Amino acid sequence: MRFGMPWPGRDVGREAEQAGVGAFCAGEFADHDAYLTVADVVANTEHALAGPAIAYAFARTPYAHATALRQLHAQAPGRLFLGLGSAAFRINRDWLGVPAERPVARIAETVGAVRAWLHAENGDRVRYSGEFYALDADVRAPVLGRLDIPVLLAAFNTRMAATAGRVADGVVGHGLFTGSWWNEVVRPSVAAGAADGDRADGGRAGTRPLEHGWIITAVDDAAPERAVADARRMIAFYLTVRTYDPFVAHHGWEEPVARVRAAFRAGDTAGMARAVTDEMLTGIAVCGTTADAKDALARRAGSLPRDVGYFAPPSFMVGRGRRAAYARAALALVGAVPDPA
Structure with missing residues (x-):
């Protein structure tokens, strides 16, 4: 597995690449744009993979996703990937003002339409025909040429995971993932989707779907209790969302999640952290001292994302300075995660 992390900023990012971090990803929210962050990554690194993990799929047209990647490719050829996420129903409807229904079918077509632009050769029309997108672009300028940039889908539950296997190049796993969720739910669903699809739409035919995934990571040798508390709060914050109820039921965690x-609902963030059990913490997070974190990685060696793991500092109720400190502390784990490259 290649060691990655969410982009920690230029200073820490340069230090991280020198320490052996092989991939940086960018998320997005109301105050930060995924593609602008990826531009910062490629301008300030030399070799690491870079890409959104994830960009909101429906916040942009397929054309906009593809043109951003083409411009970034000029700076970082061979280093890019694209992770797309459907986003929550309310984000699509209320924030983005786009149709929120049928996200699985819509994102499957988004992959095909983005690929139509990425795979377009000079002189050819860019064509795609589906229920949600119809393209027939005659671009009379020498600006195209096929780009084989992997497209991944953020997939938590089985339908999206199967779709990632069927139409995309792989999956981006959530920070909540445990070993059993990877091995018993997500991987079988992705594999079933890959077996069902012939990858004729331009996917990585004949290859295993890629696995990228987030890993909640909080290491602080001077104050391990605080690191553990931050990890507990991050887990708790994620679990307030009912989208993850199948994951909760899979583990039998209904009572603590309630x-x-x-x-x-009461605004009690300390109570949220206390409700996260030790079983939940050890199954999901890598936290505590450096030694604790290395032990956790050893226990989870067979159940981490196979290709890229993003060792992500908690963000809920954690300021920028402490997140940067967690990113630097995580560099001590690079040697504990073999890089197949």
Whole structure:
């Protein structure tokens, strides 16, 4: 597995690449744009992979996703990937003002339409025909040429995971993932989707779907209790969302998650953290001292994302300075995660 992390900024990022970090990803929210962050990554690194993990799929047209990647490719050929996420129903409807229904079918077509632009050769029309997108572009300028940039889908539950296997090049796993969720739910669903699809739409025919994934990571040798508390709060914050109920049921965590949600409704962030059990913490996060974190990685060696793991500092109730400190501390784990490259 290649060691990666969310882009920690230029200073820490340069230090991280020198320490052996092989991939940086960019998310997005109301205050930061995925592609602008990837531009910062490629301008300030030399070899590491870079890409959104994830960009909101429906916030942009397929054309906009593809043109951003083409411009970035000019700076970082061979280093890019694209992770797309459907986003929550309310984000699509209320924030982005786009149709929110049928996200699985819509994102499957988004992959095909983005690829139509990425794979377009000079002189050829860019064509795609589907229910949600119809392209027939005659670009009379020498600006195209095929780009084989991997397209991944953020997939938590089985339908999206199967879709990632069927139409995309792989999957981006969530920070909540445990070993059993990877091995018993997500991987079988991705594999079933890959077997069902012939990859004739330009996917990586004949290859295993890629696995990228986030790993909640909080290491602080001077104050390990604080690191553990931050990891617990991050887990609790994620679990306030009912999208993850199948994951909760899979592990039999309904009772503690009910306490998490009750504390969240009451505005009790300390109560949210207390409701996260030790079983939940050890199954999901890598946290505590450096030694604790290395032990956790050893226990989870067979159940981490196979290709790229993004060792992500907690962000809920954690300021920029502490997140940067967690990113630097995580560099001590690089040697504990073999890089197949």
